[in-house]
Amino acid sequence: MPSPSPLGGQFASLWRLRRYARPYRAKMTVMLFVALGSTLIGVGVPLLTSSIINGPLASGDRAALWLLGLYALLFGLAEAALILTRRLTLASSVLGIERDLRDDLYEHIQHLDVGFHDSWQSGQLVSRMTSDISSIRRFFGFALIFLVVNGVTFLSVGILLIVIDPLLGGIVVLFGIPLSLVIFRYEKIYRRNIRAVQDQQGEVATDIEESALGIRAIKSFGRRDLFFARYDAKAIRLRTLQLRQIRTLAQIWALIIAQPQTVLALITLFGVAAVAAGHLSLGTLVAFVALYQMLVWPIESSGWLLAASQEANTAAERIFEVLDVEPTIREPAPTKVPQGSGRLVFENVGFSYPGSDAPLLTGINLALEPGETVAVVGPTGCGKTTLTALVPRLYDVTEGRILIDGVDVRELSLAELRSRVACAFEDPTLFSASVRENLVLGRPDADEEQVAEALRVAQAGFVRDLPWGLDTRVGEQGMSLSGGQRQRLALARAVLGRPSMLVLDDPLSALDIHTESLVEQALRSVLAETTGLVVAHRPSTVLLADRVVVLGPAENGGTTVVAQGTHHELLETESVYRDLLSQSSDLAELAEEAVR
């Protein structure tokens, strides 16, 4: 296949994209040859013109003139046919490259661990997904083909010109040298500029995303101006960077455009002199000038082509920054399949966020027997949510291990693990899809009966009253549901198909009292057969559990288990626990009374 010669490290990222072009190499080769063919025809027309001037016109041969005219016509039509072929091939190949790259990037990002997503702004990812991939498409469709074609044209026409007249041809080739030096110098500056522009576009996209997602907060505080100012500063910076890029490009262009005309002046001067001296025929000079015109476009466009290549290269660089990130949470090989009914053990588990040396969780030892439900209670921000995220391996423990039926979760295949462990998070995410799609997210094979049961447990029967029942689209692009409704749907999703292990993070916070007690009742029956880990903020939720684990500060920093027991035991013995779960001092007394 045609390949950009690996010009040292400069186009390294583009070179790495070659595997995306590989499936289309036949088509790209066709495009290349067709483009070369068009160029040859372009060369042919002036030659034909000169042969008409030197031949029939000089001799007055009308029949020959008609014949040559027919050739000219055929040349023109052939050129059109070649362009047609190239354009149609282009559509089916570069769009394929774009699609494959975009699919791959999406797939890769989906599999990157939550830690990656915590640290990357989505605006930066969106701009890679859109603008950068478009730059790459443009490169494969045009810049790459024409870099090669123009190179070939330059070489062949250059040689042809030298053959026709060594002196004039020499001038043409010689004047190419300063041009390439200038371009080379500007390339580096341009490259820096373009990267800055692309990064800034990501910054702007990030602001746009925040302001779109946070529109309620912005509105209710009337902070439109603040956000506009923030956005505007970034937009102005983008404009400045873009202007800098435009200026550099304009300078390259101006230099490049001046070159061919200067050379033309010299050719005219020396050419006329040569004809006058009888070294050259008039027809040859005309042909020479016409041929030289063929070089003007390759020279003029070289600036644009190199700019496009540079842009595509930095775009590829930005895309590889993402594609090169290895998911820290990986599929193990070989995988083990635990045999058992769902014993969950935390063995000396510790966790600290990447880049932080202070542990968040430390020395957590906890065993959940099959069918047992344990509530996790602890002060705000102590790491309860993180603890739950460790089970389905949204994060990996940094110390110790988590075992399911004796097998480390890191030795289970991710699909196996995540189908055993169903979760409902504090933030109930619904996708813009039908209610049914949202429900069966983890279990596409769930039948009608299971769906009905899940809806019953989560008291989410309201979905049947939606305009299109279970087919109603919910989520951001559909019906807007209240916080409580979303939470119930998320809960229904988690309990669907009775998973062997349930991890619930404060699953009832947004429900009203009445609904909450109904959900609790139903949930109890589910939890009776399921190993459950429930983060609880309130007594009512705690009562779902057989046993309560209290998290608190460890001696050497971080959070660890400070007490365990039943709700009632802990209320009696642990003042920390009383403090965590009783509404106010007088209500604490009330609770204590209830215990007695």
Add this chain to the structure above:
Amino acid sequence: MTTTVDTVPESSEEEPRQSLDDWRGVAAEEKDEVSAKGGIFLRARSRRLLAELLRPHKRGLLLATVLIVVVTCFEMCAPYLVSIGIDDGMPAVKHGDWTTIALVAAGIGGSALVGSLLRLKFLTLAGRMGQDMLLELRRKVFTQFQRLPIAFHEKYTSGRVISRLTNDLDALNDLINSSLDGLVSALLNVVVIGTLLAVLDPMLSIIVLVCLPALLALMAWYTRGSRVAYRLQRETVAAVIVQFVETLNGIRAVQSFRRERRNRDIFSKLNQDNVNANSKAMMMFGWFMPGIVAVGGVATAAVLVFGGLQVMDHTLKIGLLTAYILYLRKFFDPMQDLAVFYTSYQSATAALEKLSGVLEEQPAVPEPAEPKQLAQPVRGRVELDGVVFAYPKRDKDEEARVILPDLDLDIAAGQTVALVGATGAGKSTLARLMCRFYDPTEGAVRLDGLDLRDLSDRDLRRAVIMVTQENFLFSGSVADNIRFGKPDATDEEVEQAARAIGAHEFIEKLPQGFATDVKKRGGRLSAGQRQLVAFARAFLADPAVLILDEATSSLDVPSERLVQRALRTILADRTALIIAHRLSTVEIADRVLVMDAGRIVEDGAPDALVAGAVDGQGDAPSRFAALHEAWRESLV
């Protein structure tokens, strides 16, 4: 052209939509565009926007046009000078006279120098104007999105907002950056060289003229088809972005429910739709461009033959024919550039259509033209007078969904009112009306006797603030997020606010205290901590009316206790409306309202309601008493 343009996009939009519906589910608002009407209207709309953007640059545009005309002239004189050199200079050189040829060479070289300097000037000028226009457009669209009411955003979705402000603006940027100067010089080339050709040899020019209708027909065909294709392209790329953003935002759910495979299929489908739309546009261009080249080829061959015949008849000089053919090439080459420009123009107008649609969307909750001034200090009396609220009908057959049939309510300044009731009773709607996220369908909401619709956004937002359970934290430090409530607050004030609400304790334990970066959407903090920051933010804003819609639901008990304690002082001198499922919040209320099906069914002091003494109901226990009982039970 007019009638087909009106109907074609509709039918071609339907196809990909339908096939997505199996997983998407059904929603009422299938229309992508805001106020989409006919095709002609759209074009007028985007033309208006374009004119508006260009207006401040009149002088610059004029200068740029002059520059590019001069540049083009300089560039175009080269072939003519060459022909002079051959026809006049050469005979002179043969006689030893080098003046003509030297002048010709100097002319070509000089024009190259001046031309390129002027082009540099032109490129920077045009670049600046383009970027200025783009910046202006970015500002306009961003501001407009911020102005449009919540109801609009609920329908339009953040993914599409992002798509409009990134991808659609990119399309315009492409047009401005790469093609604008191409357009002007190509257009000039065509016009000037066309004229030159006519002057050089009128007879030969008739041949060229014959080709024009063919070119125009080609253009008309392409215009019609490509507009549809590009419109489709903009919509499909928006769908790709929406799916992408949604996946990013829901990545935890995606991974823990193993949605990756299904997502990949959905994304591939959307991606393929976009590729198909692109492909259609490119295919059309694939026929359009060689069409132009073919016409050019025919014309050149014809000129060669007929010109040649004239030369044989000695009615035409060889030099002139040579120049004519050189110019002819220059006449048709820029036609290809024009075609390229036309394509990015089509793509950009499709984007412009979407953007102008957003810009023309009238905010359903508009700011008053002449706002009335609230008397300072704002006291905080809130009245709802005969308020009816119904969601607009989604289609003709549907009955309007009435949420609040008829509501009268008078909240005295400084009163703390608790609002309770089952899900769907209309509590949140009432709250949203009070802070003017929506306007009532009938009746009025008044603050200190002034209709909210008569207040400027600035005054209203300073006076009324709502905190919900979905508190949004922006990336930045904890202090930045609290300062959101009052942008000019000092560090002390920020800290005081945090202290008042009981948030300083956890904040000080963070690695960098108040300067700790909360990360994307506050991901560094727990849900409860985010809620505390949101409270501190509202406290710092110091509004006369504070609305809490389920604002304490994600707090754990100790934090709630802190907030509860703080609320007693915070709410002392301001009006408050508290919606809470957990009645602990209600205990601090002066007055409790119980809502059912959009009506207030009980109204009284909490103690009185708990005691069951509801006016006119005798001994029957009030609903509130029942709720209260249930809540107390839930505590143990």
